[in-house]
Amino acid sequence: MTIKISTMVPQIIPLTRLDPTGETKVTVVPPGWNEERIRGGLLAKRKYSRDDIGRLVTEVDCNIRELWESEIWLTYGGSNVVVEIDRGTDEPETLSIVGDKDSVTFKEFMTTLEKMPPQVVYAWHEAVAQVVEDWRNPF
Numbered sequence: 001m002t003i004k005i006s007t008m009v010p011q012i013i014p015l016t017r018l019d020p021t022g023e024t025k026v027t028v029v030p031p032g033w034n035e036e037r038i039r040g041g042l043l044a045k046r047k048y049s050r051d052d053i054g055r056l057v058t059e060v061d062c063n064i065r066e067l068w069e070s071e072i073w074l075t076y077g078g079s080n081v082v083v084e085i086d087r088g089t090d091e092p093e094t095l096s097i098v099g100d101k102d103s104v105t106f107k108e109f110m111t112t113l114e115k116m117p118p119q120v121v122y123a124w125h126e127a128v129a130q131v132v133e134d135w136r137n138p139f
Contacts, residue, residue, distance in 0.1 A: 008032070010077045013127035018120060026124055027077035027100070028131040035074040042067055043138065064138065068125045071135055073109060075128050076101050083120055 010029045014022035031039070045061035078100035084092040097104065097112050113121065129136045 011131050013130060015081070015120075015123045015127065017126070018123050024081055026079040026081065026127050028075045028128055029077040029101075030131055031074055038074060039067075039071065039135075042070055060138075062138070065121075067138055068121065068128075069110065069113060071128050071132075072113065072121070072124050073106065075132060076109065079124075081116075081120065081124070083116060085117065 008030050010027050012025050012027050015024045015026065016022050018024060043060055043062055047059045047061075049057050049059070051057050079097050082094065082096040082098065084094050086092050095112055095115055097109060
């Protein structure tokens with residue numbers, strides 16, 4: 001018997017909250033075991049306790065923004081994200097992450113992502129959580 005799994009298909013998600021035309025898109029590749037293992041390492045510092053009525057409480061020592069950056073990278077299949085940032089100068093600053101994962105290094109990707117306005121990263125992570133439902137609530 002062969003196990004058939006259809007949840008591994010990359011999905012192209014338009015970032016319509018930022019670009020109502022739907023032209024700005026990211027390709028989210030569902031994680032394999034290696035990506036899940038890497039993500040799990042970011043959530044490894046855990047402490048378990050019980051609350052006042054005996055329910056199990058899990059405390060995770062994790063920077064949620066760094067987790068989101070990692071989740072975006074781990075599922076990155078491609079994008080055409082180009083952002084113009086008005087910094088009050090004559091020329092707006094342009095940041096872009098364009099192409100597939102083979103066209104950018106981890107360092108280049110993260111350096112650019114770190115400079116993006118927060119709303120871009122939030123929208124991109126929403127796309128990741130749309131595809132990878134288990135990552136919606138990280139703990």
